[in-house]
Amino acid sequence: MDTKRHIVHIDLDSFFVSVERKFDPSLNGKPVIIGGSKERGVVASCSYEARQYGIHSAMPSAQAYKLCPHAIFLHGSYHRYSEASAQVTQIIADTVPVFQKASVDEFYIDLTGMDRFYDCYKIATDLRQKVIRETGLPISFGMASNRTIAKMATNKAKPNGQLFVEHGKEREFLAPLNIGAIPMLGEKTCQKLYEFGIEKIADLQRTDIRFLQTVFGKFGRNIWEKANGMDDSEIVPHSDRKSISTETTFDKNVADKKTLENVLVSMTEELAFKLRKENKLTSCLAIKVRYANFETHTLQEKIALTSAEHILIPGIKNLLARAWNQSRPIRLIGVKLSQLCQGNYQINLFEDNEERLNLYNALDKINFKYGEKTVCRAAGMEIGTRGFNPFMRG
Template sequence: MDRSIIHMDLDSFFVSVELLRRPELKGKPLIIGGSSERGVVASCSYEARKFGIHSAMSSQKAKKLCPEAIFVRGDMQEYSKYSKIVRQIIHDKAPVYEQASIDEFYLDITGMDRFFGILKWTTELRETIIKESGLPISCGLSVNKVVSKIATGLSKPNGLLYVPAGTEKAFLAPLPIEKIPMVGKKTTEILHQAGIFDIGTLSNTPAVQIEKLLGQHGQGLWKRANGIDLSPVEPYSERKSISTETTFGEDSTNVPMLHATLLQMVEELCFSLRKKNFLTGCLTVKIKYSNFEKETRQCSFSYTSSDDVLMQKITGLFDALYNKRKHVRLIGVKLSNLVHGNYQISLFEDSEKNQNLYAAMDAIRTKFGQDAVKRAIGKKTGQGK
C-alpha cells in the first residue's frame, strides 16, 4: 500500500508571528534578526526578499540591499508559543506526526483514504490551522517525506500541492537539482560540472556514476531524485532536558581543570542540541563533593544552541556555586526548557562567521564522530589536584 505523507511548513514563521502582534508592519520589508554589525537575518518578509535578502545573511549586507528595511529582534518565547498552538491542532487530528523544527511538521495519514479523501482531509486541516492560529501555512502531500517537502516549497506562499502516487518522478523531473533537500552549493557545482542541472537528468543517470561523482552520498541522492524515500515519520515526543556528568578518578580542587571539563561538556551538549534541532532556555550546573554533598545552580536566558553563549555562562555559574574548601567528586551540566528550532534562528545577534563555523564543525563531527573536532580550551582536562 502506498503511504500518504504530508509536509507542513509555516510560511516566514517569525515574520508571520510578528505581523499578528504588529499588523501595521504588513506589506513592509521586515527583517527578524539583530541590526548590529554582528547581526544576522533570521527571517524576512517576502517584501524584503525582493531586494535579494535571505536568512543567514549578515544584517549589514541586508541594510545595504534595503536601507528602508525594518529590523525586529526575535522573540523565541513568542514563536515557541505559536509553534505549540499549531502542534496541538495537528496532535488532535493526525494519527502520527513528527515535528522537524519549530515551524515544520510531517504527518503520516496512510490508510485514512479508506475513510476520508486524503486531499480533502489535508485541505481541511490546513484551513483549521490558519483559522485557529492566524498563521499562513503551506503543505505538500505525496507518498513520502522528500517529495512532500519539495511540493511544499513549490506551493509557497500559503498553498497546498498534491502529488498523487505514481507521479513522483514526472513531478520532480523538470525541477532544478537544488530543489532536492540537503543538496548544497558544493554538490550543485559538482553536478553542474557533469552536465546535470535538473532532477530528471539526475534520475536517469546511472546510480553508479552519481556515486563516482559524490561518493557514499550519491546513492541516496539518486534515490531522492527518483522519488524514492522510505524514511518514516518519527512520532513526536517532547524532550524536556539533555544532560551529562563526569565523576573524577580522584577528587579535585583544580579549578582550571574543572572549568575546562565544564566547557567540553557544554560543547558536546550544544552539538547534540543542534543535531536534534533543539534550543535551550535554561542551564544548570551540578557539583558533588567528596562527602557526597550535592549542590546545583541554574540560570535562564533567551533560547539558543550556541557554544559561545553557554560557555560564557557556565564558568560564572560554577564559580558562584563552588565552595573552594571542598574537593569535587563529580560535576554535571544540564540544558533544559527545550524547544524545537535550529541554530540559524537561535542567535538573533550572532555573526555570520560564527554560524558558518558551527555548521562546518558540526558537519565534521557528524561525519567523523563527536571527538573529531574540539575547541582548544576544552581539549586538555587533566585531572590533577
C-alpha cells in the same frame, strides 16, 4: 498489495517574521529581516518582500542591507517563537495520530492507512485551516507518497498554500523543476551537475544511474532516486525527550575554581554539540554540585532557545558561582540541558556575526567526521594537559 503512503509536510511561512507581524501589523507588506542589526549579525529569517531582493537565510546582515537598504531589521523575540511553535505542535498532536517535528516551524505527518476511512487531503486541509484560525499564522503544506515529494510540494505551494501530488504522478511533478529544488542537494553538487548540462530534474531522470555513481559515489544513487520520486524514509514519531545531561565524579575532591570551570566548559561543549547533531535547542540549563559528604545541590535557569556554547558556557559558569560554596571541595559536578525542542542552529544566531557562524559550522563538520571532541575550546583541552584524568563518566 502495497499500502499507499500519505505523507504530509507542513511548514509555517516566514515563521519568525509572521510571529512578529502578529504583534506589530505595521510590518505587513514590508521587507522584514530577523537577525541582528544591519551592521552585524546573520539573517535568521526574512519576509517574502525581502526575498525579492535576493536576501535569504544565513546571509550576513550587512550584505542583506546592501541589497535592501529600506528593509526593517529586528533582533527577534525568542520566547514568542518558542510559544508559537509549541501552540502549533499541540494543535497537530491533538489532530493526527503520527507526526514528526523536524524543526520549530516544520512538521511531517503520516496519514497512511487513514484513506480507508477518511479523505486524507481533507484532513490536511482542515488541519491547516485550524492552525491559521487559532494562531493567526500563515502555513503551507504538501501531500504526497513520501517525505521528499511532500516537502517539495510545500515549497511549490508557498506562500500560504497547499498542493497534493497524486500517487503515480511524482515524476511528472518533479520533471520541470530545477535540480536545486531537491532537498539536501547542495550548491556544489548542483554546480557539478550544471557542468554536465543537467539543469532540470527531467535531465536527472534521463541520466544513467551508473554515471551519477561514478561522479558522486554512493550519493549518486540517492540523487537519482530523489529525482525519480523514490524515498522510503519513515516518519519518526515526535519524541517527548526533554533533556540531556552529563556529570563528572572526580578521583580527588576539587576546590580549584579554574579546574571546575574547565571541566564545565568541556561538558557543556559536549552537550551543545549533541544538540546541534540532533537538531535540537534547549531553553533551560542546570548545574549539579555534590560535596564530599554527598550533600547535593542543583540550580537551574531559563534561557532563550539555543544550542550555542558561547551562550551556554557563561550561563553555566554563573550557575556554578551561585550554587557552590567555595570553601567546600566538590566530589561530583554535572550539567543538564532541558526543555528541549526540535530546531536548527540558525535560531541562535540573532546576535551573531558571520565569523561566528562559520566557526561553528567548521568545528561541527570536523567533529561530525572524526568524532566528538576532535576539536574543542582551549579551556576544555586544559583538562587533558594537567597530568590527571579529571573525571569518570557518571
